[in-house]
Amino acid sequence: MNEVQCASRYGDTEIYTANNLNQYIQRTIPGAAHVAGTADEDATVTINRPTISGTSVEPVTRQGAYFHKKLLLDNSVHADAEEIEVLGVKAGAGTGGVDIVSAYTGFVWAAKSPEQFTYDADGNMLSDSLRKSEWDAENRLIAVTVSNVVDGSLTRVEMEYDYMSRRVSKKVYSKSSSNFEFQISSISYFLYDGWNLIREITTATGLGSITDSYVWGLDLSGSLQGAGGIGGLLARYRSVHRYYDGQGMLITPLQAGQVCHHPPGNPENKHTLRINDSAWPAHQAHGGRLVDEGSAQGFYYACDGNVSERINPQITILITPSRAEGVPGSGGLIP
Numbered sequence: 001m002n003e004v005q006c007a008s009r010y011g012d013t014e015i016y017t018a019n020n021l022n023q024y025i026q027r028t029i030p031g032a033a034h035v036a037g038t039a040d041e042d043a044t045v046t047i048n049r050p051t052i053s054g055t056s057v058e059p060v061t062r063q064g065a066y067f068h069k070k071l072l073l074d075n076s077v078h079a080d081a082e083e084i085e086v087l088g089v090k091a092g093a094g095t096g097g098v099d100i101v102s103a104y105t106g107f108v109w110a111a112k113s114p115e116q117f118t119y120d121a122d123g124n125m126l127s128d129s130l131r132k133s134e135w136d137a138e139n140r141l142i143a144v145t146v147s148n149v150v151d152g153s154l155t156r157v158e159m160e161y162d163y164m165s166r167r168v169s170k171k172v173y174s175k176s177s178s179n180f181e182f183q184i185s186s187i188s189y190f191l192y193d194g195w196n197l198i199r200e201i202t203t204a205t206g207l208g209s210i211t212d213s214y215v216w217g218l219d220l221s222g223s224l225q226g227a228g229g230i231g232g233l234l235a236r237y238r239s240v241h242r243y244y245d246g247q248g249m250l251i252t253p254l255q256a257g258q259v260c261h262h263p264p265g266n267p268e269n270k271h272t273l274r275i276n277d278s279a280w281p282a283h284q285a286h287g288g289r290l291v292d293e294g295s296a297q298g299f300y301y302a303c304d305g306n307v308s309e310r311i312n313p314q315i316t317i318l319i320t321p322s323r324a325e326g327v328p329g330s331g332g333l334i335p
Helices: 277-285
Strands: 006-009 012-018 024-027 032-038 044-051 054-059 061-063 066-072 080-090 100-110 125-127 131-135 141-147 154-161 167-175 183-193 196-204 208-216 233-240 250-255 258-261 271-275 299-301 315-317
Touching: 032 080, 032 100, 044 066, 054 066
Parallel strands: none
Antiparallel strands: 006 012, 012 024, 032 066, 044 054, 044 080, 061 066, 080 100, 125 131, 131 141, 141 154, 154 167, 167 183, 183 196, 196 208, 208 233, 250 258, 271 315
């Protein structure tokens, strides 16, 4: 057998166990998580961890702009997830000599050790610590359910294929810990010319649709599809529906349930609200408009804090922490 039996990173070692079919059936997982990122060299970076007695403030190791910290976790009995805050401070660098502070809150976690892997009779992986996979009789992946160890929610992705085994649709569902059923989040359809994907249409709940179109040329074979299109993609064009308020100001869709409005002179006002179809005409009468109304499953209208304009709102506050260039923001966690 030629399987890898151990792997190391940052001084932590994972040990893999294989069966007689050369399939990994389990691995030991170190009880640790690593937080890494970049910050200005003169910024002080710390990590705040909640404890029974309060908050533990832990320094990081610095090398130039980079920082790193190994956090110990207890995953011997069950998966261990922990909320942390990465804090970056540039002392006296702000206006009037005030400190510039940037904070990022996220989670680190480690699966229960050892992690178990299961397979079907054809050798397709069925489960690990986070995912459960489903396959059809032709060994095509048709569904994956992913669990969130932090909040107990589930995300399920379902795929469909045509007679050539090309994926023609993808549906994404979500289920929170308080819901009994999955709710649809987005649907994507895929159109092909032979094996070349030429169009992808995605409709997300409440945000209308996004269309990606692909342009192909000669692939590695020197013909259009002699190598299955490999090396032949020339360009991708994206069409996104845009939303505007009554003054013609652009409202930028960010993600499901969130729209960011940048009114003149007040760019940090990010109060948003969601209204349904029946409430939309009232906003439309005041000048609000939505591009391609027929394709949207929900209508979004941003106001400038005028409560009289809100009709049964679901309000979302979008918070963007102030930061200096290089002070840690999002994307600093490495599980």
